[in-house]
């Protein structure tokens with residue numbers, strides 16, 4: 110019996126293996142209906158081909174921007190996609206309107222691009238990414254479980 114298959118995976122390798130071992134079926138990454146509730150300022154809703162339904166607020170989506178700059182900023186602050194910075198006590202508390210896009214456009218057949226009112230437009234939200242950050246009870250439970258970390 111050979112032991113050469115045994116090795117310790119780094120956290121990053123583990124995450125990559127998880128994604129490879131639990132690939133999403135195509136049907137789970139194909140939107141049946143996409144609703145952008147722009148006038149209401151509510152957020153995005155997607156009904157997927159496999160019958161699953163997802164909904165995100167614009168605030169969540171802005172804080173889950175998948176562009177390299179935002180991914181890096183979140184990594185530095187230890188934030189998960191969709192988590193915003195805890196509001197520190199500001200010297201001059203100012204009302205900041207909740208994030209909202211001025212427009213949303215499809216990118217090919219695989220993604221959406223938001224033109225945020227704050228001028229940020231570099232995030233390309235692929236269907237797969239959106240499905241993976243689904244905020245429904247079922248999905249948040251599953252994705253929160255394997256870490257086993259308190260908090």
Ligand SMILES: [Zn+2]
Pocket residue numbers: 174175176177178179180229231232
């Ligand atoms: Zn970004």
Ligand SMILES: [Zn+2]
Pocket residue numbers: 161162163243244245246247248249
């Ligand atoms: Zn879900």
